[in-house]
Amino acid sequence: MVNKNVRVRFAPSPTGNLHIGGVRTAIFNWLFAKANNGKFILRIEDTDQSRYDENSEDSIIKSLNWLSLDWDEGPIRQSERKSIYMEIAKKLIDSGWAYYDDTSPEELEELRKQQIREKKPPRYDNRGRYKEISHEYYEQNKSIKPIVIRFKVPDGGIKPFIDEVRGKVEFNLKEIDDFVILKSDGMPTYHLAHVIDDHEMKISHVIRGEEWISSTPRHVLIHDALGWDYPKYVHVSLILGKDKAKLSKRHGAESALDYKDKGYLPEAILNFLALLGWSPGDNSEIMNIQEIINKFSIDRILGHPAVFDPEKLEWMNGAYIRNLGDEELSEKILLEVNKSKNEGGLLSESVSKQLLESKILILTPLIRERIKKISDSSYLLEYFFYDELNIEKDSLVPKKVDINQIINGLSKSIELLQTVDDFNPEFLEEKFRNLAKDLELKAGQLFFPIRISLTGRKESPPLFDTMCAIGKENSINRLYSAINILNN
RNA sequence: GCCCCGUUGGUGUAGUGGCCUAACACGCCUGCCUUUCACGCAGGAGAUCACCGGUUCAAAUCCGGUACGGGGUACCA
Numbered sequence: 006m007v008n009k010n011v012r013v014r015f016a017p018s019p020t021g022n023l024h025i026g027g028v029r030t031a032i033f034n035w036l037f038a039k040a041n042n043g044k045f046i047l048r049i050e051d052t053d054q055s056r057y058d059e060n061s062e063d064s065i066i067k068s069l070n071w072l073s074l075d076w077d078e079g080p081i082r083q084s085e086r087k088s089i090y091m092e093i094a095k096k097l098i099d100s101g102w103a104y105y106d107d108t109s110p111e112e113l114e115e116l117r118k119q120q121i122r123e124k125k126p127p128r129y130d131n132r133g134r135y136k137e138i139s140h141e142y143y144e145q146n147k148s149i150k151p152i153v154i155r156f157k158v159p160d161g162g163i164k165p166f167i168d169e170v171r172g173k174v175e176f177n178l179k180e181i182d183d184f185v186i187l188k189s190d191g192m193p194t195y196h197l198a199h200v201i202d203d204h205e206m207k208i209s210h211v212i213r214g215e216e217w218i219s220s221t222p223r224h225v226l227i228h229d230a231l232g233w234d235y236p237k238y239v240h241v242s243l244i245l246g247k248d249k250a251k252l253s254k255r256h257g258a259e260s261a262l263d264y265k266d267k268g269y270l271p272e273a274i275l276n277f278l279a280l281l282g283w284s285p286g287d288n289s290e291i292m293n294i295q296e297i298i299n300k301f302s303i304d305r306i307l308g309h310p311a312v313f314d315p316e317k318l319e320w321m322n323g324a325y326i327r328n329l330g331d332e333e334l335s336e337k338i339l340l341e342v343n344k345s346k347n348e349g350g351l352l353s354e355s356v357s358k359q360l361l362e363s364k365i366l367i368l369t370p371l372i373r374e375r376i377k378k379i380s381d382s383s384y385l386l387e388y389f390f391y392d393e394l395n396i397e398k399d400s401l402v403p404k405k406v407d408i409n410q411i412i413n414g415l416s417k418s419i420e421l422l423q424t425v426d427d428f429n430p431e432f433l434e435e436k437f438r439n440l441a442k443d444l445e446l447k448a449g450q451l452f453f454p455i456r457i458s459l460t461g462r463k464e465s466p467p468l469f470d471t472m473c474a475i476g477k478e479n480s481i482n483r484l485y486s487a488i489n490i491l492n493n
Numbered sequence: 494g495c496c497c498c499g500u501u502g503g504u505g506u507a508g509u510g511g512c513c514u515a516a517c518a519c520g521c522c523u524g525c526c527u528u529u530c531a532c533g534c535a536g537g538a539g540a541u542c543a544c545c546g547g548u549u550c551a552a553a554u555c556c557g558g559u560a561c562g563g564g565g566u567a568c569c570a
Contacts, residue, residue: 050570053569053570121494124494126496144537168498177496180495215565242563281505287507290495290517309498310498314519316504365552374523374532375529375532464529468530
């Protein structure tokens with residue numbers, strides 16, 4: 006069943022990079038909109054001038070773009086709607102639901118200290134309620150001293166609301182103090198601003214982080230005071246790090262764009278994050294976006310936190326990479342390798358762009374199954390382009406094999422290569438197997454030093470594929486170098 | 494401290510009162526494949542379903558308490 010009026014929003018505040026947790030919230034909103042043929046709205050909650058970061062909005066938008074989380078409306082910035090909030094705050098005063106409060110920050114601080122001293126819960130004592138400050142007083146004094154508008158919370162009673170994932174949640178109103186809805190700089194607080202925006206934007210479902218549960222009664226109260234219907238509330242639990250603490254920089258990359266830089270594919274990130282705190286109910290793990298959309302529903306969102314497991318993400322990313330076509334993967338690898346060149350990466354100046362580009366299509370299939378992140382490719386590609394391999398003498402000689410046998414084997418290999426013009430893996434393999442037989446060596450005993458000679462590594466893609474990619478001339482040169490090392 | 498939410502192998506999840514001697518995926522281990530690594534394939538170890546009590550003929554599943562974890566407790570969002 007499709008709800009025609011689904012309208013959801015992602016409403017980050019521009020105070021830094023978009024975190025993985027924020028991304029997951031965005032994903033859930035987006036998926037829900039797509040699944041129900043609804044609208045996904047982007048709203049920037051920039052009501053805190055002191056924490057405002059001018060690069061943040063850009064970073065948020067880049068992150069969403071990277072993940073292809075497209076929005077239907079927005080970005081709408083709250084700072085541009087200041088007068089609307091002000092007007093409604095005043096309306097709330099007129100209807101008796103709010104009041105001006107000129108309690109000074111110092112006074113508030115003193116109150117808090119005293120409460121802590123008396124081991125009482127620190128809470129505003131609603132003292133400003135009885136001052137009955139007028140609109141006129143506010144207008145005349147707002148520039149010379151801080152005056153806020155507070156919501157008048159009823160003194161008692163229970164304010165329940167329905168959380169779509171947890172069910173009924175109840176708060177006792179005596180736990181809630183008169184909270185600020187309009188700050189002394191004239192900006193609304195989150196509580197006021199988002200309620201107004203959500204109402205005006207006809208938001209049907211508020212899908213947001215669990216940290217909002219405790220303040221939801223306030224939001225419900227504001228709706229009541231304004232005579233508005235509630236949206237449905239959907240609180241998703243947080244994502245924790247391996248140590249079960251809230252995910253942060255200590256756990257590695259935390260911002261979405263970091264994952265882009267690290268070589269993760271947006272499809273994999275999306276898939277992985279969708280599975281944190283939600284599951285389709287069957288055993289599906291790797292799903293394309295359309296499958297996830299088709300399976301997504303709020304009643305399968307979990308109400309407990311999930312630990313972010315980077316290893317599983319790597320696995321999933323690798324699985325997505327293995328599914329990429331040659332052209333597509335090559336393009337990504339090229340981008341990555343060129344990027345890291347500029348940043349002083351593994352493949353630097355001596356590898357000309359043309360050389361790399363001319364070979365990438367041959368190389369890509371060789372490393373596809375060996376990379377988990379696109380950024381792994383530089384290391385795996387390195388030796389295809391460098392002549393100086395930095396090989397240790399000992400590494401060339403397998404155990405139980407005499408060094409002279411190896412020198413001889415490599416020399417014979419050179420001779421063999423010189424006679425071969427048709428460089429293809431199957432043919433080479435046949436020739437080299439015969440050579441090993443002639444030398445009375447096991448295939449591996451000959452192949453091993455050749456691999457080291459050609460790549461400088463104990464492990465590589467299949468030897469003869471590697472040999473073909475390196476080319477006849479280079480292969481011969483590298484074998485010569487290895488013999489030199491062995492002779493010294 | 495107080496309030497709210499949660500708790501199934503190391504991790505993500507399945508399970509909605511009998512099919513659970515608890516399933517799947519990641520990770521880990523073993524074997525196979527192979528010239529190495531990876532991929533792939535076949536197996537394996539790993540959970541007294543946080544604990545205690547209750548309801549019931551029957552509980553991972555319902556109820557209560559405890560413990561533990563997380564969130565909130567701002568003129569931050």
